[in-house]
Amino acid sequence: MKQSQAVDTTVDLGGISLRNPVLTASGTFGYGTEFAPFLDLRRIGGFVAKSLTLEPRVGNPPPRIAEAPSGMLNAISLENVGVEAFISEKLPAIPEGVTVIASAFETDIDRYAEVCKRLTGVPRIAGLEINASCPHVKSGGIEFGQDPAVLGQLVRTARQATSLPLLVKLSPNVTHIGEMARVCEGEGASGISLINAVQALEVDPETRRPLLANGLGGLSGPAIRPIALRMVWQASQAVSIPICGIGGIGSAADAVKFLLCGATAVQVGTSNYLQPSIAADVADGLVAYAERHGIPRIRDLVGALEFPGR
């Protein structure tokens, strides 16, 4: 069986055509070029760039990161180069043939829309992801993605602001992820990305302070994978728009789990820090998995989980 039929790895993520379903997650892959020494970006489906705000933003004071069991905490906040510098400086540096998804991140809905507008029509940007895990200043620090009404308004406004495929990245810090997914679908989102980091706190028992200068932070990495898989599965039961699965992915087996739970594509996040070529390894591993199981198209795995009693 050496001469296996080539596996079809292409997927359509809400109008974004991907070479393969392995993307990298916003905030864990910089603006793409940083990984040039470690992997050929054309080996992966594409990448989601660091979330952009209208103006360049300075982040939180250090310490911004801390380790946790099988995970890490971060409180980077809004630090980014701003939408203009991204377009004029970062995008041109990305090799041809690499699929770029831009990410938007703001403190009020109008500014979100403005970021989406500016990114629309820019060559090289294949789609937008709006990060709804940002605290909404007007709702007293509640995340946009934690309130169905606010989320609905955000998605509606962003949808009007851009003609690009629009992914909404949901917050995991909610009671009913399916409800949030339905809001996105109802307001015309092209797809859903989940999960973002889980709100968390780590404490130094010696100094009696949080390990992060900001106090709270986001937990990411393998620790959250079982939570992410549950949410992806729940969202996939609630909506029919495509889902991009995120959370602790560090191997092709992990990626397969997300596909089985209903994700059309996946994003590798924290693992990029540990092993900067990991996303390409995951993509290659998916092909090996498909060959081993005689699966002609990777997308045949999507939602193929045999869930008991269904």
Add this chain to the structure above:
Amino acid sequence: MKQSQAVDTTVDLGGISLRNPVLTASGTFGYGTEFAPFLDLRRIGGFVAKSLTLEPRVGNPPPRIAEAPSGMLNAISLENVGVEAFISEKLPAIPEGVTVIASAFETDIDRYAEVCKRLTGVPRIAGLEINASCPHVKSGGIEFGQDPAVLGQLVRTARQATSLPLLVKLSPNVTHIGEMARVCEGEGASGISLINAVQALEVDPETRRPLLANGLGGLSGPAIRPIALRMVWQASQAVSIPICGIGGIGSAADAVKFLLCGATAVQVGTSNYLQPSIAADVADGLVAYAERHGIPRIRDLVGALEFPGR
């Protein structure tokens, strides 16, 4: 400094007087006697027994457990000996001087209340914990602890059913843990226990099935500790009734973190499986910590976290 003043380890957990703040968590410590070979139960503050239903219950089919990064998943469901067998067979086997907290767990509110009634007035039971992470049959599988109205009704009814100190064990699968804590306080709960296991899913990529026969399960262990610390801190900001902190505790340092975040006592769960004498080690370690830091009363640590900007 060898002759240190003895550290005062006693705490009052909503009317339950504890020798020290280290309890063990429901479902991880059986009915107490199973640990006799490994530790003297009088070295810990007490234990919360496996959750009880009115009638003995058979649990889920196997596999019921699976491993996850720095954690485990379980779907044991309601398996327990039932309230009567607990009172007549299990309680008498527990050595004198051991503080026992019974846990109630049911599928509708009236049955919860009935379990609470039966456990009231039974000698040896120092307090009740009601587990609100159980799916509410009438709400279509939503957990009691996921809906403020249902939770309020549960706590009100349970409060009327018993004169014992009443702890409410909250579900972590909610958007606003502080809101749930306030509901409990408003309905007269003596205290709050949190967190229960986080709803999660693990998948076997080879069989394409969930690892648990039940599909979904609860994630526990060190992986969830940063989430638990965040929720305990948020709850402590929302209410003034005492909190019992739970989630991934495996050392005295971990316990200190929970106390700093506002927990009056803690419960050791999954770690009991790895190291059956761990709860006593944590209790001893708390004393060592207090001595090292010159803290006369362990309870002085409660809520002593220096949170930035407060």
Add this chain to the structure above:
Amino acid sequence: MAEAIWEVSAAGAVPIRAEAEVVRNVSEGPSSWRLVLRVPSWPGFRPGQFAMLSAGAQQAARRTDPLLPRPMAVYRAETGVDGAEVEILYKIAGRGTALLAEALPGQRVAIVGPLGRAFPPPRSGERVIIVAGGTGIASVYELAARLAGAHPVEILFGARTASDLMALEDFEALKIPLQVATEDGSAGVRGLVTDLLESALEASAPGSGRRIYVCGPTAMMRRCADIAAENEVPCIAALENAMACGFGVCLGCAAPLREGGYALVCRDGPAFDAASIDWERLP
């Protein structure tokens, strides 16, 4: 002869918890390893009991992944001057056992044991047939050793291929009749061990009673249970469900019973009357 047979009273040896020193940890063939631990206050054990071992050696710094300990049969234990040497025979099945195989002499492995109920001993005069395969071979050595010379006993091993057989020499040294069946014929006869069992039952007269003990893959145990039932021979099966605690508190190791409900493999077993198990619902 009474001394050779063990008690299965509920109150067996009180289990201990120790950070035991690795005395030896060596590969014996492709995937079979032998670990010897020095356990200072080992209280002894009875055939069929097991221990929970940490996944990998304890390191200077605590690592929380993998988290759970792994159940392993106590293969053999010898009490000496500075505690007992407890032997474990294991195969590399996944992460936990792969890490265990890296534990070096002098390093420490956390152990909790002995746990579980022993195999019920045969009745006086009963002819014993031990059937084992896979990691189940490790679970029956002490049983065979205690019965050897004291009871009429024979052993039947099944494996996919010769190299899957563990510790064959130890069993041969017991001087008990031993037959092997491999699926590829690379050792013993080609075929299934359950065929050997059928022949053995045919060859032996019911006489003063016969008894089967089996430990191995679920399919093997289920088939043995069927054969035993057809021949009306009592059959004891030692199950190998996944475990978290090993002493009856997590309720994770449930085995479905034919009469309904579940037994806990760690507390009510691992050895069960094969007829009591609902084999269809055992994962």
Add this chain to the structure above:
Amino acid sequence: MAEAIWEVSAAGAVPIRAEAEVVRNVSEGPSSWRLVLRVPSWPGFRPGQFAMLSAGAQQAARRTDPLLPRPMAVYRAETGVDGAEVEILYKIAGRGTALLAEALPGQRVAIVGPLGRAFPPPRSGERVIIVAGGTGIASVYELAARLAGAHPVEILFGARTASDLMALEDFEALKIPLQVATEDGSAGVRGLVTDLLESALEASAPGSGRRIYVCGPTAMMRRCADIAAENEVPCIAALENAMACGFGVCLGCAAPLREGGYALVCRDGPAFDAASIDWERLP
């Protein structure tokens, strides 16, 4: 002499990622360890650059705790026939380094490097004073080695006590003037290394310029920065913030700048003009 001085152009050696074999990993005194890794396609490095090392040896089975790699200065590297031998000098500070100390020859440690910008070289004729303490000593060896014989240079080490000093003999072998200050007087003079720095600045005439390089605990670096500013001497400080990635993508290693905003220690440093850092806000 030009060859002895390195380039700091932005485009340095392209970093590599390897699972490098441990050649040697030995304790040198109470908490100081020396690790030698064989790295096949090592592209060379410049003084001040670092690498990200996995916390502990890679094991047969992947463990996800601890998760993040640890930043470590490249102490020295020698290119031979089968790749370079890359040397790391480290102290056991917590879990990651405790696990690293257990890596045995033949085992593998994942490495990503070289990373970061090099120390800017001194200008021709500049008199160099290197100040180091704690793990910072590891960061300045290559700097001292490249300057030795090519530049007027002296070294000042500070420590709490004698046994905290790492690799003293390596530095002595460079035949550069070296002074030590310990807080308990157990080696060199009793006192702070910053006192030595003040004396050294008093003793040396401004002449054709002076330059300070410092790497050590934050308090030491901050005080050096103050002394340098008072004396109007340029001072380069190499920071040691916690890191997750090491190559500018996680934004975790932010160092607050006096002019406002943050620099990334891994990308814009680790070496910075000490006057540009807002020492008060550095954790």
